[in-house]
Amino acid sequence: MDLRLYDTLTREKRPFVPLDPNNVRMYVCGPTVYDFAHIGNARPVIVFDVLFRLLRHRYGADHVTYVRNITDVEDKINARAVRDFPDLPLNEAIRHVTEKTAAQFHADVEALGCLPPTFEPRATEFVLPRADGKADMVTLIGQLLARGHAYEAGGEVLFDTASMPDYGMLSGRKLEEQQAGVRIAVEAHKKNPADFVLWKQSSANEPGWESPWGRGRPGWHIECSAMSAAYLGDVFDIHGGGLDLIFPHHENEIAQSRCAHGTPTMANYWMHNGFLQVEGDKMSKSTGNFVTIRELLYDWPGEVLRFQMLMTHYRSPIDWTRHATEQAAVALDGFLHITRSVDIEDGNISPDVLAALSDDLNTSQVVVQLHALAARGRAGDYQAACDLKATCNFLGFGLKEVGLQDILRHQKSDIDSSRVDALILDRAVARARKDFKESDRIRDELAGMGVVLKDGKDANGKPVTTWEIAR
Ligand SMILES: [Zn+2]
The missing domain is CATH 1.20.120 (Four Helix Bundle (Hemerythrin (Met), subunit A))
Incomplete structure (x- = not known):
């Protein structure tokens, strides 16, 4: 039985042929750790966990390498560290935020039944050249500069999108269209509006590493190019993530990796899960329908949430x-x-x-x-x-x-189940004294609350009343 996967890059479903069946390699973009993960964040974690399990089944558990990173350097993390730990030195405050959030994330996805990935690298450990010689961001940026795919300007190192003739293949966005459509003024130091940051300078109160381009920090996209190369090589089998990452994140990962390594491709199959909305609305903190995994786990076992996620095909939107x-x-x-x-x-x-x-x-x-x-x-x-x-x-x-x-009984909408139980008891008492007027009145009161009663008998033949929510 062939495994067939839909590839966003070629826009077709085709048989999956691994580069090396003894080491099938998959990379999925992981969380940026500054806050509780929301239920939308759980979707790629669950979807690619199912794929991981399928690949392990087909190729053997020891023949699949699954890398999911943790982004622990990002401006949102700095902001959260300053807000939550104003009295601590910045680096210490950042460590508190990222370690706490990563631990919450691990607990959440374990409750959702997800296996740990084979490797879970943290971005901060792949900024500078490493003792073990694994790929790192500073070396990758150096390679891009040396090959003429990047330039220094305005205190930043930028990727030169015009240096890559087929930039934009994944998202289908052509450079000319982007230029034509650009309404805001091009930042003066950029050669091209689509050029993106590989490295930016850090002020004294921002996290930073000493580099050939001064003390600074990496852009987001270069993190994944470095960590995927570190564990999976210059070209690997599957790269996954949410639909929202296609542009600019994955487009730019492809540009960086291909241009730094001189390869025609970065990954052979690009897989993207669809969006998730909540009760018919886009999830957003401002409208109040922002649902964290943690909140749902207070009310439901993780297996229920996992099952719910799998009821919809991964490429379709979920409500x-x-x-x-x-x-x-x-x-x-x-x-x-x-x-x-x-x-x-x-x-x-x-x-x-x-x-x-x-x-x-x-x-x-x-x-x-x-x-x-x-x-x-x-x-x-x-x-x-x-x-x-x-x-x-x-x-x-x-x-x-x-x-x-x-x-389930206690989850039934917002109905006060103890009040329902009390009314059912009152009704049973009324029926026992043959006060059917009162028992019908109670039944109607419950119906008004949206509760439907079912009268039956238990195993000993005693009358028993159960209830459910009218649909
Ligand atoms: Zn990524």
């Missing part, structure tokens, strides 16, 4: 809704119920799920296949139940006992 979270919880609760008492050792990873994943990571089809297995398991097919358990485990779902029924 992150509470309704979908509940759907994910109901699905996982069903899977747990079916697989609770079966032996995972008796199960195999479903070939239908592997086929869906191999078709450009079609996780929405994976979810369909999991439901099909669950239906067979529910009908008494022991092998299907075992396969469901093994397949869920492969996908990063441990199907732990987390009391999803209780969580």
